[in-house]
Amino acid sequence: MSRDVEKSLLDIDFASLTRRAFTPSPAAWEDQVLYFLMLDRFSDGNEQGGYADAAGQPVESGDTPLYVIDDEGSIDYDTWIRAGGGWQGGTITGLTCKLGYLRRLGVTALWISPPFRQVAFEPSYHGYGVQNFLDVDPHFGTREQFRDFVRAAHEQGMYVILDVIAHHTGNVFTYSADRYPTLDPATGRTANDPRWDGRPYTVTGFNDHDGQPTLPFPWSDKISAGDAARLEASWPDGAMWPREFQRGDLFLRKGRINNWGHYPEYAEGDMADGLKTLDVRVRWSGQYRRPSPAMAWLSLAYCFWIAYADLDGFRIDAAKHMDVDALRSFCDWIREFGQSIGKERFLLVGEVPGGHDLAWEVVERTGLDAALGIDDIPGKLERMVVGEADPLDYFSLFRNWRLDEPEGGKHRWYRDQVVTLVDDHDQVRKWTAKRRFCGDSRYRDLAFNVMGVQLTTAGIPCIYYGSEQGFDSGGRTSNCDIVLRENMFGGRFGGLCTQGRHFFNEQGHLYRALASLTTLRKQLITLRRGSQVLHRVSGDGVNFGHPRRLGDERMRSLVCWSRLFLDQETLVVFNTDDSQAVSAWSTVAPLLRVDGDQFHLIFWHTPKLAAPPATKLTVEHRAGLPTVWITLPPAGFAIYQAAPALHRLGPNPAQGLKPWVPSTWHEGVGHTPAPN
Numbered sequence: 001m002s003r004d005v006e007k008s009l010l011d012i013d014f015a016s017l018t019r020r021a022f023t024p025s026p027a028a029w030e031d032q033v034l035y036f037l038m039l040d041r042f043s044d045g046n047e048q049g050g051y052a053d054a055a056g057q058p059v060e061s062g063d064t065p066l067y068v069i070d071d072e073g074s075i076d077y078d079t080w081i082r083a084g085g086g087w088q089g090g091t092i093t094g095l096t097c098k099l100g101y102l103r104r105l106g107v108t109a110l111w112i113s114p115p116f117r118q119v120a121f122e123p124s125y126h127g128y129g130v131q132n133f134l135d136v137d138p139h140f141g142t143r144e145q146f147r148d149f150v151r152a153a154h155e156q157g158m159y160v161i162l163d164v165i166a167h168h169t170g171n172v173f174t175y176s177a178d179r180y181p182t183l184d185p186a187t188g189r190t191a192n193d194p195r196w197d198g199r200p201y202t203v204t205g206f207n208d209h210d211g212q213p214t215l216p217f218p219w220s221d222k223i224s225a226g227d228a229a230r231l232e233a234s235w236p237d238g239a240m241w242p243r244e245f246q247r248g249d250l251f252l253r254k255g256r257i258n259n260w261g262h263y264p265e266y267a268e269g270d271m272a273d274g275l276k277t278l279d280v281r282v283r284w285s286g287q288y289r290r291p292s293p294a295m296a297w298l299s300l301a302y303c304f305w306i307a308y309a310d311l312d313g314f315r316i317d318a319a320k321h322m323d324v325d326a327l328r329s330f331c332d333w334i335r336e337f338g339q340s341i342g343k344e345r346f347l348l349v350g351e352v353p354g355g356h357d358l359a360w361e362v363v364e365r366t367g368l369d370a371a372l373g374i375d376d377i378p379g380k381l382e383r384m385v386v387g388e389a390d391p392l393d394y395f396s397l398f399r400n401w402r403l404d405e406p407e408g409g410k411h412r413w414y415r416d417q418v419v420t421l422v423d424d425h426d427q428v429r430k431w432t433a434k435r436r437f438c439g440d441s442r443y444r445d446l447a448f449n450v451m452g453v454q455l456t457t458a459g460i461p462c463i464y465y466g467s468e469q470g471f472d473s474g475g476r477t478s479n480c481d482i483v484l485r486e487n488m489f490g491g492r493f494g495g496l497c498t499q500g501r502h503f504f505n506e507q508g509h510l511y512r513a514l515a516s517l518t519t520l521r522k523q524l525i526t527l528r529r530g531s532q533v534l535h536r537v538s539g540d541g542v543n544f545g546h547p548r549r550l551g552d553e554r555m556r557s558l559v560c561w562s563r564l565f566l567d568q569e570t571l572v573v574f575n576t577d578d579s580q581a582v583s584a585w586s587t588v589a590p591l592l593r594v595d596g597d598q599f600h601l602i603f604w605h606t607p608k609l610a611a612p613p614a615t616k617l618t619v620e621h622r623a624g625l626p627t628v629w630i631t632l633p634p635a636g637f638a639i640y641q642a643a644p645a646l647h648r649l650g651p652n653p654a655q656g657l658k659p660w661v662p663s664t665w666h667e668g669v670g671h672t673p674a675p676n
Contacts, residue, residue: 005135005143007235008243009300012134017307018341023154025312025338025345026108029369030416031528032159033455033518034462035107038425039115039140040087040125042465043094043489047502054100054156064490064502073494073501077474083492083499084482086123090489092141096149099156101504105468105511106518109159111315113425115140119170120237121211122274126425126485127163128317129170129275132241133301143308150309159312161347162305166298166330167318171274172240173248174213175255176202194255196269201253206231206239206246215239219248242301250294252277267321282325291329299333306337306346313347315372320352324365331367345369349419353428356397356418363417370460372419375429382422385450386443387554387576392546395534395561398458415458415529422450423464423471425484432479436464438472439483445578445607445635448513452605452637455517456527456563456572468511469503471495513605520603520639527639530565537584541622544587547576558630560586567592567645571599571617571628578635581610585627592645593619593626599640606633613638 006012026032050066052058067073092115102110114127117135125139136143150160177192178201184191194201205213215234216227223231223246231239231246240246254277257269270277280295291299305311314334319327331348338346352359352371359371377397383389423436438444447470454461466488473483474497486495490502505511521527536544537558549555556577563570569589575582588599599617610633617628617640632638 012304022310022341025343029347030460032109033106034109034111035102036111036462037465038113038485040090041485041487042090043098044089044091045094045097047489047504051101051504051506066505067498067501067503073498075497075499077497080474080497087125087139088487088491088493092145092149096152099152103156105515109161110153111161114163115146120209122171128165130165131170131172134242147309161313161315162311164302164314165317167322168271168275168277172276173206173217174204176204195258196255196265201255203253209237217248244297250278252279280326281323282329289329295326295329299330303337316350319350327366370417370419372421378422379429381453382450385446387556390548391534391559418459419462420454420459421462423467426481433477434484435473435477436471438470439475448510448605449574449637455521458532466495468514469508470510524570526563526565526568526570530563533562535560535587537586539584541585544623558582558584562589564589569642571640573630574637575632575635581631581633583631585622586630587625587627590626595620597642599642602641603639605637606635608634
């Protein structure tokens with residue numbers, strides 16, 4: 001237990017907490033590269049070799065060796081998956097000592113799973129089963145250690161985005177269900193199942209340290225002295241804290257969600273694993289919104305964390321399940337508090353599973369800065385990269401598609417309003433077919449490309465921990481989230497079906513290639529801002545069209561697009577064919593390019609031993625369009641840069657211009673595997 005943890009929100013000294021300088025927000029969140037990690041699964045601080053500390057010095061202390069291919073750490077899948085549940089041992093201290101590893105990868109903002117104190121009797125290692133909103137769970141460390149971690153991250157040039165829950169608590173009380181008798185096949189006993197039907201259930205009591213409902217469950221702030229004393233004696237592991245949450249009328253008490261697509265069931269019902277839904281609905285009084293007490297207390301608790309730890313943003317869990325007015329109230333409250341201490345662009349990202357249309361609606365109606373968890377974006381991105389979906393399916397998701405030219409026009413979303421993910425911790429969109437991208441051995445060679453597309457198309461890119469080391473969910477598909485949550489630090493449930501081997505390998509091929517690309521992204525504004533145009537391609541230089549998948553066959557093609565900012569054009573291209581090289585003509589931006597212009601190769605990658613792509617592409621008109629001829633090796637990925645169009649202008653055009661080339665740093669940055 002951290003020292004001096006407040007038992008009541010009224011005990012927080014906000015005047016003292018806010019009497020200091022805070023880290024200002026970034027100029028633009030789309031400039032950042034996010035990295036999402038689960039605290040329990042990331043680092044225990046006991047890893048040896050393979051990585052360096054924040055100062056760049058190799059780390060040789062610790063007991064857990066670095067994983068090497070085919071070493072004795074590999075185990076069979078069944079043994080491995082059985083070890084994946086429950087607490088694994090990742091800590092805040094372990095995370096802090098890996099900040100150098102993350103900085104060198106190019107990460108500029110860390111999204112951290114909830115560190116809050118969890119119910120003591122359940123293994124809610126994921127952090128979403130909160131029992132105390134003002135303390136850190138002892139499995140992770142202390143409140144002071146978390147504050148020190150944020151300070152260290154800021155010193156390394158990284159922002160910190162905290163995963164927060166503004167919708168539910170952990171399993172803090174037990175229902176006295178009076179309907180829906182159900183047979184438990186494990187015990188053979190019949191018990192009432194408190195499933196949602198729109199009506200509240202009665203409650204036996206708040207749960208104690210052992211999960212038994214032995215504690216009072218008062219219905220308001222009016223409570224007898226005896227009940228108050230019993231609740232006070234339950235500190236720190238019983239009931240719910242801070243004290244303001246020890247009221248039954250703060251919870252909806254309508255039972256568990258059975259139909260996740262049915263409204264109002266998914267808004268009123270309890271989430272999985274016994275999580276209990278709070279009543280955060282807003283009441284209206286004329287033109288004024290009156291937040292519920294639960295929302296008011298939650299907002300105050302999270303304002304405390306912003307001030308205490310100097311946080312830079314929140315990822316709001318289960319935003320889809322919140323009443324729109326409630327989410328808007330929460331966003332307003334948090335944003336205004338952030339602005340009051342100098343964080344003008346405190347980031348508010350909401351988890352909004354479902355299609356992009358729903359995401360746009362939620363973002364616009366609630367004041368969220370951005371959405372993530374949108375089903376069709378990662379799905380169409382993945383399928384495009386492996387040739388199982390048309391590129392237009394992905395690029396047409398970008399907002400204002402229909403407001404621009406209907407064919408081949410600019411595809412914009414409000415570039416900082418979507419966080420793009422491929423791998424993540426629950427993959428709601430995949431239902432019972434969950435696995436990481438590398439879990440499909442057919443497409444493992446395309447792992448860099450799927451993250452490369454994230455880093456070079458619009459949106460705020462987010463890398464999921466372990467993806468930079470090729471984590472593969474044990475190589476199998478599963479119906480549970482566990483296979484998405486391997487340990488970077490090894491332990492009983494290490495990546496790639498291992499035990500006792502860590503994966504902080506800064507010499508790994510994926511890690512090094514991604515680090516180079518994130519460096520380039522930081523230097524080129526075209527890869528971070530502006531608009532993007534999906535290009536048409538042609539094999540014969542006569543017939544041009546967007547790449548298409550024909551029938552059930554994989555699309556084996558180049559996919560090309562330009563990132564445009566003012567007069568600057570950066571051409572990005574990848575090969576969906578991981579077995580052979582592909583060549584094609586590609587259009588380029590017609591308003592910027594003339595015959596004879598050249599694109600210079602500034603980055604390339606292939607997972608196979610192959611010759612690099614051409615170092616220069618020369619623009620020539622074909623079929624009335626400015627085009628370039630491109631050849632990429634199997635599973636290749638390349639970035640080309642052209643001279644800014646304004647480069648053609650000068651005080652004396654008759655004298656001509658010197659040939660333009662990129663800066664020295666950009667020349668010839670490429671990655672292939674080392675030869676055997």
